[in-house]
Amino acid sequence: MDEALVDAAHAILADLVASGAALGWVDPPSKPEIGVLLEQVCASARAGDGALWLAYAGSRLAGLGYWLRYARPTHRPHADLEKVAVAVDAQGSGIGRLLTTALMDSARTAGIEVLTLDARGDNANALHLYRTLGFREYGRLPAFVAVGERRYDKVFYMVDFRE
Numbered sequence: 342m343d344e345a346l347v348d349a350a351h352a353i354l355a356d357l358v359a360s361g362a363a364l365g366w367v368d369p370p371s372k373p374e375i376g377v378l379l380e381q382v383c384a385s386a387r388a389g390d391g392a393l394w395l396a397y398a399g400s401r402l403a404g405l406g407y408w409l410r411y412a413r414p415t416h417r418p419h420a421d422l423e424k425v426a427v428a429v430d431a432q433g434s435g436i437g438r439l440l441t442t443a444l445m446d447s448a449r450t451a452g453i454e455v456l457t458l459d460a461r462g463d464n465a466n467a468l469h470l471y472r473t474l475g476f477r478e479y480g481r482l483p484a485f486v487a488v489g490e491r492r493y494d495k496v497f498y499m500v501d502f503r504e
Contacts, residue, residue, distance in 0.1 A: 342380050346395075349402035351375040353428045363461030364426060367488055382407045382423075391420070392447040396427070396436045403431040406440040408448050408456065420448050422458040425467070437467070441474055449502045456502070461486050462494030476500045 355369035370378075385391030390410040396403050406425035410417065422444055427436045448456045458476070460467050476498040484492035 342376055342383070346402070347372060347376045347379060350379060350405055353402065353405065353426055356429055357426055360429060362426070363464045363467075363486075363493070364424060382409065385409050389451060392444060392451070394440050394443045394447070396431075396440050398431055398434075398436075403428050403434075404436040404440050406444050408444050408453075410451075410453070418452065418454040420451075420453045420456055422448075422456055437470055438474070441470065445474065445500065454501065454503050455499055457497065457499045459495055459497050462496050468496060468498070471498050474500070 351370070351372040354364065354366075354375060358364055358366045358369040379393070382391055382393045386393055386407075390412075391408055393405065393407040395405050404425070404427035406422070408420045408422045410420045422441070425437055425440050425444070427434075427440070445456060456476075458471065460471070462468075462481070477500070478496060479499050480497040482495040485495040486493040
């Protein structure tokens with residue numbers, strides 16, 4: 342894996358998590374953890390079971406996102422939009438929308454029928470973005486996500502490309 346990419350992705354993800362972003366980590370992930378994650382996503386992409394998209398502002402990585410196909414045989418036509426992350430100083434610039442749109446397009450091209458995602462219920466900006474791109478809520482687990490003493494809903498969204 343390209344060390345510069347791992348460094349840049351780690352910087353974005355660790356900074357977001359440290360500032361309280363809802364990305365699935367309570368504490369900022371380590372650089373080796375991000376390296377392993379990117380290797381796994383790239384391996385899935387090479388097998389046709391995922392995609393990784395990177396967004397640059399000039400030569401600087403400003404955001405990244407990926408989807409992965411479900412592994413269970415009965416769920417193979419479906420994938421999960423695992424993560425979309427935009428650097429703090431690039432938020433509000435449209436990068437999240439561009440990444441999510443590119444990920445949706447690549448999933449559709451790969452034959453994905455239903456693309457799902459889950460988000461923390463207090464992540465209003467992300468939930469709004471997903472709704473404007475055609476995702477709809479299909480479930481919610483109240484107070485499911487635990488961050489210390491705080492509890493947040495886990496919200497499930499989906500877009501059905503067959504419709």
